[in-house]
Amino acid sequence: MIKFILRRLLLTIPTFVALMFVTFIAIRLVPGDPVEVRTGEHGISPERLAYFRHELGLDQPVWKQFLDYVWQLLHGDFGVSLSSNEKVLTEFLTLFPATLELSFAGILFAVILGIPAGVFAAVKRGSWFDHTLMGAAVAGFSMPIFWWGLLLIMLVSEGWHLTPVAGRIDMIKYYFEPTTGFMLIDSLLSDQKGAFLSTLHHLVLPMIVLGTVPLAVIARMTRSSMLEVLSEDYVRTARAKGLSEFRVISLHALRNALIPVVTVVGLQVGGLLAGAVLTETIFSWPGVGKWLIDSIGRRDYPALQGGILLISSLVIIINLLVDLLYGAINPRIRHG
Amino acid sequence: MANAPAPVTAQPAGPFAAFWSAFSHNRGAVGGLIILLTIIVLAIFAEWIAPYSAIEQFRGMTKLPPAWAEGGDARFVLGTDALGRDMLSRLIYGARISLFIGLSVMSVSVVIGITLGLVAAFLGGVVDSVLMRIMDLIMSIPSLVLAILVVSILGPSLTNTIVAVSVVYLPNYVRLVRGSALAEFGKDYIIAAKVAGVGPIRLMFVTVLPNCLAPLIVQAALGVSNAILEAAALGFLGLGAQPPTPEWGAMLADAREFIRSNPWIVTLPGLAILVSVVSINLFGDGLRDALDPKLRRS
Numbered sequence: 063m064i065k066f067i068l069r070r071l072l073l074t075i076p077t078f079v080a081l082m083f084v085t086f087i088a089i090r091l092v093p094g095d096p097v098e099v100r101t102g103e104h105g106i107s108p109e110r111l112a113y114f115r116h117e118l119g120l121d122q123p124v125w126k127q128f129l130d131y132v133w134q135l136l137h138g139d140f141g142v143s144l145s146s147n148e149k150v151l152t153e154f155l156t157l158f159p160a161t162l163e164l165s166f167a168g169i170l171f172a173v174i175l176g177i178p179a180g181v182f183a184a185v186k187r188g189s190w191f192d193h194t195l196m197g198a199a200v201a202g203f204s205m206p207i208f209w210w211g212l213l214l215i216m217l218v219s220e221g222w223h224l225t226p227v228a229g230r231i232d233m234i235k236y237y238f239e240p241t242t243g244f245m246l247i248d249s250l251l252s253d254q255k256g257a258f259l260s261t262l263h264h265l266v267l268p269m270i271v272l273g274t275v276p277l278a279v280i281a282r283m284t285r286s287s288m289l290e291v292l293s294e295d296y297v298r299t300a301r302a303k304g305l306s307e308f309r310v311i312s313l314h315a316l317r318n319a320l321i322p323v324v325t326v327v328g329l330q331v332g333g334l335l336a337g338a339v340l341t342e343t344i345f346s347w348p349g350v351g352k353w354l355i356d357s358i359g360r361r362d363y364p365a366l367q368g369g370i371l372l373i374s375s376l377v378i379i380i381n382l383l384v385d386l387l388y389g390a391i392n393p394r395i396r397h398g
Numbered sequence: 399m400a401n402a403p404a405p406v407t408a409q410p411a412g413p414f415a416a417f418w419s420a421f422s423h424n425r426g427a428v429g430g431l432i433i434l435l436t437i438i439v440l441a442i443f444a445e446w447i448a449p450y451s452a453i454e455q456f457r458g459m460t461k462l463p464p465a466w467a468e469g470g471d472a473r474f475v476l477g478t479d480a481l482g483r484d485m486l487s488r489l490i491y492g493a494r495i496s497l498f499i500g501l502s503v504m505s506v507s508v509v510i511g512i513t514l515g516l517v518a519a520f521l522g523g524v525v526d527s528v529l530m531r532i533m534d535l536i537m538s539i540p541s542l543v544l545a546i547l548v549v550s551i552l553g554p555s556l557t558n559t560i561v562a563v564s565v566v567y568l569p570n571y572v573r574l575v576r577g578s579a580l581a582e583f584g585k586d587y588i589i590a591a592k593v594a595g596v597g598p599i600r601l602m603f604v605t606v607l608p609n610c611l612a613p614l615i616v617q618a619a620l621g622v623s624n625a626i627l628e629a630a631a632l633g634f635l636g637l638g639a640q641p642p643t644p645e646w647g648a649m650l651a652d653a654r655e656f657i658r659s660n661p662w663i664v665t666l667p668g669l670a671i672l673v674s675v676v677s678i679n680l681f682g683d684g685l686r687d688a689l690d691p692k693l694r695r696s
Contacts, residue, residue: 073531080535091551200426200683204675206627208634209650209668216657216664336542340631354543355635358550370547374539381538 066389074382078375079132085371086131089363140368145360150368154350159243160230161349164341165334167265168272173327176277177320180284184292185311195281202278207337211271211344218267225267228346232260272341276330283326287319294318328384332377420688427684433677441494449475449484452491452644456482461660479649479663480656488644489670495645496626496674499560503625504618506564511571512614516602518572519579530576533569541566542631549637556645559638563628567621574617578610612689619682623675630671646671 115121119130134141140150183192219227226232230245238252246265249257291297292315300314301307339351346352350369357365421427440447456474460482463470470477476485518526536544548562579602582588591605632638633647641648649667656663 076531077535077538080531081538084535085547088547088551197426200679201672201676204623204627204672204679206630206634206647206650206668206671206675208631208647209664209671212650212654212657212664213668216661220658332538332540336540339540339542339546340634343635354546358546358637363550366547366550370539370543373543377540378538 063389067386070382070385070389074378077378081371081374081378082132082135083128085367086128088370089367092363135371140372141364143357143365144362145357145365150365151372153353153365154369154372156243157348157350157353159240160245160347161335161338161342161351163244163246164265164268164272164347164349165338167269168337168341169276169327169330169334171269171273172276172280172330175273176280177284177323180281180323181288181311181316181319183281183285184288187289192285196285199278199282202274203282205274205278207271207274208340208344210274211267211341214267214271215344226264230261230264230347231257232264236260268341268345268347271344272334272337275337276327276334279326279330280323283323284319287322288315291315291319325388328381328387331380331384335373335377417688421684424684424687426680427687430677430680430682430684433673434681437493437674437677438497440490441497444490444494448487448490449473450487452483452488453642454483454487456484458482461656461663463660464662467662476666477660477662480652480660483642485663485666488649489646489666492644492646492649492667492670493674495556495639495643496630496671499556499563499629500622500626500678502560503563503567503629504621506560507567507571507621508614508618510564511568512575512607514568515572515575516579516607519576519583520598520602526576529572533572536565537569541628545628545632546635546637549632554632554637554640556639556643559629559632562632563625566628567624570617570621571614574613575607575610578613579606582606582609616682616686616689619685620679623678623682626671626678627675 112121119127122130138151140154142148143150143153146153179195183189183195186192215227218224231249236249236252236254236257238248238254238257240248241251242248245261246258249261294315297310297315300310305314335351338349339354341347342349342352343355350373354366354369354373357363357369456478459471459474459478461480462474462478464477464485465472465475467477474484474486476489478484479488514529518529539547544566545559545562548565549558552558552561583606588601588605591601596605629638630645630647630650633645633649634651636648636651639645639648641652646667650664653660653663653667
């Protein structure tokens with residue numbers, strides 16, 4: 063096991079180095095001189111220019127610049143945002159809980175609805191429920207979620223006035239200092255009446271929008287994996303023993319059917335973050351996705367560079383953890 | 399005896415006939431194919447089918463609702479947008495752009511993917527490791543974030559959208575081709591071909607590749623719909639096709655401010671994206687079921 067972990071960790075190092083290299087190169091390929099971007103387009107004397115170039119390390123050879131960049135990253139220095147003059151890491155960390163909260167809610171929504179729906183469709187194979195669910199799953203899987211979000215806003219928020227259009231909480235009625243960054247927890251801690259409900263209200267639509275694609279994937283996967291398991295001998299044995307149908311399905315079949323589903327949930331992490339970019343933009347959700355898009359609009363390249371690096375590192379680390387987890391559960395992967 | 403029936407020799411169905419009989423049993427897949435063919439016809443013959451040009455602006459005709467709604471105008475069946483352009487015409491020309499993006503992305507990533515995948519499988523060693531690490535890296539960056547990175551370097555445009563989305567989907571093909579090629583390697587016919595003196599290029603593309611095609615075709619079909627979705631998302635974020643190009647995602651972005659007042663301007667482009675992506679996915683699912691002998695009904 064230790065050997066497996068070590069090998070997997072070693073394999074990750076080149077990926078990280080390459081990631082740093084890509085973001086390092088990317089920022090240099092962007093049109094426009096970084097010094098001019100920082101100081102404005104006109105009116106800079108040659109001495110000032112040389113000074114800034116020296117200060118930014120741009121007068122050094124490229125390999126040295128790269129090593130400096132890596133050195134800074136290893137010390138947690140992800141650069142300074144041009145628009146806010148804040149450290150990129152600080153900005154990222156303040157906004158990230160919002161994205162995390164939304165992603166958790168989305169995946170929870172998908173799992174809670176998707177697994178029972180998939181199981182039910184498999185058990186009632188060929189029924190109208192099965193057909194409807196699989197049809198809906200194809201639609202959900204193909205959904206342009208940015209349109210889905212607009213549609214829901216149009217219906218639920220504008221048409222029926224059930225939910226707010228944007229943000230995480232009603233900022234006019236409630237205010238409290240963030241303690242954890244997770245609005246659901248903070249609003250409970252704040253002891254303000256209605257704050258928690260207001261947060262839930264704001265979360266519902268973005269959660270549905272972000273959860274739709276994973277929901278469709280999980281429902282499909284659960285159904286097909288369940289169908290496979292239901293024809294296994296041990297399910298027949300369980301039935302022959304006279305166990306109740308509920309016990310057979312929920313204990314004997316579902317447990318085994320869930321293994322590929324867990325894999326799929328793990329694989330959704332990257333997709334979830336991509337979906338968060340769109341969802342946050344539509345609902346003005348103050349998370350890292352919206353921040354990234356806004357950074358493009360502001361031509362804030364350090365923020366963009368640091369943000370992409372941080373998000374990708376997170377995905378790499380999460381994938382690594384998922385892999386290690388499988389290795390722990392399934393010895394075949396460990397020795398594969 | 400002129401009318402005597404010709405003797406029928408029982409021939410096994412050819413691969414295409416077997417495929418078609420399996421495919422045509424799948425109602426969803428056939429439905430998807432029909433819708434897809436309709437969209438393709440609309441896209442190819444847009445000039446003749448669309449009532450107006452996609453960018454012609456009709457003065458005083460802005461934000462008309464569809465013809466059947468109150469205040470609609472029979473000349474503009476699906477209404478007009480905020481600049482008085484005919485929605486129906488824009489949607490039809492949009493089909494051309496979306497299909498073009500989808501097919502270009504698919505072709506680029508399939509061609510490069512096959513080449514890199516075969517090279518990795520054949521050369522092995524350092525080349526294989528380096529290529530696979532690069533693919534790991536691409537896959538570790540969330541698709542849209544990677545596309546944003548590429549577009550922010552190259553600048554937003556239709557061509558750069560295609561480049562960005564192709565990069566995003568490249569690893570799928572490389573890994574698939576490499577995996578199936580490696581699985582073929584131990585087989586006798588490869589050894590036979592090598593013994594017969596077949597050169598490496600011929601071995602790669604003529605001997606091995608055809609045996610890896612089935613999963614590749616399925617992946618490519620589903621890749622088209624993913625590419626359309628991804629490109630529309632970029633268009634929606636303002637990083638894809640630029641106005642006045644009638645790209646569906648970009649049309650949605652323009653329409654955002656009319657959510658309250660003119661819902662059809664928001665509804666129609668998204669519906670167009672959904673319908674085309676669903677039809678391609680149904681078709682792709684049917685392809686997969688029909689190409690995989692294990693799933694074929696006997």
